[in-house]
Amino acid sequence: MHSVTWETPAGRLQLRSPLLRPVPAYLVTPFHSSVAARPGPASARRPLRCAVSDAPSEPATSTSCVADIDKELVAEKAREGMHRFAASTRKVGATRLVVDSLKRISLTFLGDDHALNFAVAKIVGSRLGWFAVDIPKIICGMRKVTSLDQLSVEERAASEMEVLRGLRTQFRVIATPLPGGAIAREAAWQDLWGSVIVWIDEEDKLRPKPRTAERVLYEDKAEVVVRAKVQKGFAVKGGNSLDNRAKAVAELLLPRLSDHLAEFPELADRKRQYVELGCRGDWPELQPPQWSPVVQGLAADRKPLLGFEEEAPADDAMNVTAREEGAVAVAAAPEAAATA
Known part of the structure; x- marks a missing residue:
């Protein structure tokens, strides 16, 4: 541990701190404008923490603090973005x-x-x-x-x-x-x-x-x-x-x-x-x-069976006759009540 003496008006004060150690000579660069700074000898340099080697080595595990992004998460974020874009909030x-x-x-x-x-x-x-x-x-x-x-x-x-x-x-x-x-x-x-x-x-x-x-x-x-x-x-x-x-x-x-x-x-x-x-094709009446x-097209194109073509008009005539007789009976009912 090196000590440094600091001159004060009251006296001398000794400071002991590792930050105040003298700087090595190979790190001191003389102040000359025409002289470029030169690094110190290789033996005096500190070794690098991570040495680079040409020899093949096993792939090291990632020490990055950023986790690998999941593809599904990216897809989900993309879908959310499209939903927000399609929405009317903006x-x-x-x-x-x-x-x-x-x-x-x-x-x-x-x-x-x-x-x-x-x-x-x-x-x-x-x-x-x-x-x-x-x-x-x-x-x-x-x-x-x-x-x-x-x-x-x-x-x-x-x-x-x-x-x-x-x-x-x-x-x-x-x-x-x-x-x-x-x-x-x-x-x-x-x-x-x-x-x-x-x-x-x-x-x-x-x-x-x-x-x-x-x-x-x-x-x-x-x-x-x-x-x-x-x-x-x-x-x-x-x-x-x-x-x-x-x-x-x-x-x-x-x-x-x-x-x-x-x-x-x-x-x-x-x-x-x-x-x-x-x-x-049922627009606008759903x-x-x-x-x-x-099925609707087949029902529209359906034709009556052979032998039954004339029965339908006969039935219609009978229905018309019955309706006329009923109307005549309803009209005669008030007259009969008045006579009685």
Whole structure:
């Protein structure tokens, strides 16, 4: 133990502390600007605590204080994050009302311009937490083609029917069917009625659209109609691009959808019930769970057996005669009572 003497006005004071030991000579660096610091001899250096050896050794156990992250825990956290994102706690205004009122029910956007419909679906989906389905991309993947032009009209419609049939049991998605495709078939609507049908229409006063069969179909099937005016002129900020048109339609669509769901608060529950029963095609008059469209079709097409065709009219004539006789008896009863 080295001692150090400290000079004080009153006298000398000896301090004994291991921190006040003299510094070794090899650690002292002279103060010269042109001379670089040199380490001391190798023999005077202290040995490292963890020596590095080239010889193979067994893998050492991890001494890190951070535990290994469980994959299941990560997956659970991811699911919780998606649930919080889809919930309406971070939404405000019309977006929050739509999320709360839809109750995970899917949406279907119809219209003449499929590119515009899909662009609006991506914007609305990002705000609500819904997934916009790219139907042309899925069809190309199913048919192993690079473009829909390589398929015939029948092949395209059949593939789209398969996609729509697969989406009918999916919640929180936005489908954009192709104009003039599978929606022209009545069987496709058996799958589409499980979602809220929205018709997106752009109006141009200078170029009014003719009343075609597709537009008549949109009018008959759509539950929510969103009509946006085409903006023209140099005053349009950013130009009349697809993104700007989609944003303008999305700004109109969300309040319109919120008002419709507020006007029909039971719509989401009935849509969900329709999906849970199997999308049997009984919309909007939902039938009991034991109802079957096949049995109803057979009953409607049933014909009377041979030999019994004329009995039904005879029975009807007898019933009519009996009803007439009963009416005459009821009318004569007051007169007989008065005479008596």
